[in-house]
Amino acid sequence: MAVYTDVNEGELGAFLKAYPVGDLLSYKGIAEGTENSNFLLHTTSGSYILTLYEKRVDKADLPFFLGLMGHLARKGISCPLPVTAHDGDVIGTLAGRPAVIITFLEGLSLRRPTSAHIGEVGKALAALHLAGADFPMTRPNALAIDGWRKLWSAARFRADEVEPGLAAEVDADFADFERNWPKDLPEGIIHADLFPDNVFFLGENLSGLIDFYFACNDHYAYDVATCLNAWCFEKDFSFNLTKGTALLAGYQSVRPLSGDEKAALPILARGSALRFMLTRLYDWLTVANGGLVMKRDPTEYIRRMRFHRAIKSPSEYGLT
Numbered sequence: 001m002a003v004y005t006d007v008n009e010g011e012l013g014a015f016l017k018a019y020p021v022g023d024l025l026s027y028k029g030i031a032e033g034t035e036n037s038n039f040l041l042h043t044t045s046g047s048y049i050l051t052l053y054e055k056r057v058d059k060a061d062l063p064f065f066l067g068l069m070g071h072l073a074r075k076g077i078s079c080p081l082p083v084t085a086h087d088g089d090v091i092g093t094l095a096g097r098p099a100v101i102i103t104f105l106e107g108l109s110l111r112r113p114t115s116a117h118i119g120e121v122g123k124a125l126a127a128l129h130l131a132g133a134d135f136p137m138t139r140p141n142a143l144a145i146d147g148w149r150k151l152w153s154a155a156r157f158r159a160d161e162v163e164p165g166l167a168a169e170v171d172a173d174f175a176d177f178e179r180n181w182p183k184d185l186p187e188g189i190i191h192a193d194l195f196p197d198n199v200f201f202l203g204e205n206l207s208g209l210i211d212f213y214f215a216c217n218d219h220y221a222y223d224v225a226t227c228l229n230a231w232c233f234e235k236d237f238s239f240n241l242t243k244g245t246a247l248l249a250g251y252q253s254v255r256p257l258s259g260d261e262k263a264a265l266p267i268l269a270r271g272s273a274l275r276f277m278l279t280r281l282y283d284w285l286t287v288a289n290g291g292l293v294m295k296r297d298p299t300e301y302i303r304r305m306r307f308h309r310a311i312k313s314p315s316e317y318g319l320t
């Protein structure tokens with residue numbers, strides 16, 4: 001459930017007067033999502049999404065996230081455009097929270113994407129990387145190795161409750177990553193959370209990308225590795241080579257990967273699997289049920305970490 005802060009009609013109607021969106025006709029909370037409270041608004045000028053930022057988004061990062069969406073939208077990426085208020089501000093305050101209105105994107109996120117859909121995701125990810133290259137702001141990845149270490153320090157002592165032997169397994173991974181994590185790969189703006197719930201389709205066509213609240217500067221190939229994890233594994237945790245091939249071919253049709261990026265895919269995919277395992281594990285162990293964050297199963301990402309550890313060659317992901 002992703003409406004953590006409620007908003008009443010009177011305060012919303014008054015808030016909207018500051019924006020060029022017309023008058024409120026109706027609104028409702030959106031159940032999907034993890035971090036923030038989202039509402040679908042219908043006004044006399046169309047549909048919008050209202051987001052109230054909850055505790056886990058740092059207000060200081062909002063100009064980066066919102067500026068990036070605007071930049072990408074202006075460069076032809078189908079993503080929400082933040083609406084500027086009459087006074088020139090994008091970020092307002094509603095119900096005691098930082099609040100923003102963004103344009104509504106048509107489309108549905110897919111539960112069972114096909115290889116054809118995943119090929120489109122690869123193309124869109126590469127287009128995002130190219131379009132972000134001249135975005136003037138930067139944001140370091142808060143969930144790179146140092147961030148993982150913080151999460152692990154908080155969760156390690158209870159990790160074996162979730163999976164016996166997990167503490168030793170992850171300790172060994174950290175030792176490996178600290179020695180071997182790639183340093184000199186091409187980097188720029190990455191989405192960093194391009195999971196199926198953040199990509200919309202209309203039929204076979206990709207209609208939009210949402211949720212830029214983990215976007216940051218990091219290796220482009222790390223974003224590709226995250227998509228391999230998020231899109232190319234089946235429910236039984238087997239890797240679907242056809243889907244991997246489609247994702248990588250789609251990506252490379254827009255931005256070819258260098259030899260170094262290809263060679264780094266196994267360690268990047270293992271690191272990305274650890275990153276999502278750790279945020280899930282941290283929430284699993286520390287957030288009360290019914291609390292402010294929707295919990296997701298960390299063991300799904302332990303399976304992926306093990307898969308990547310056994311990879312002998314990046315061709316096993318479907319690189320052609």
Ligand SMILES: Nc1ncnc2c1ncn2[C@@H]1O[C@H](COP(=O)(O)OP(=O)(O)O)[C@@H](O)[C@H]1O
Nearest residue numbers: 030032033034035036038049080103104105211
């Ligand atoms: N611009 C948009 N257009 C249409 N629906 C959106 C848009 N932004 C968000 N949504 C809806 O709100 C849900 C939650 O948004 P998301 O940004 O993923 O939230 P969170 O950051 O809390 O995870 C999405 O799954 C989608 O249903």
Ligand SMILES: N[C@@H](CCOP(=O)(O)O)C(=O)O
Nearest residue numbers: 033034035193195211276296
């Ligand atoms: N994609 C992450 C969780 C972040 O959720 P989102 O709703 O913000 O995309 C995961 O699967 O762990």
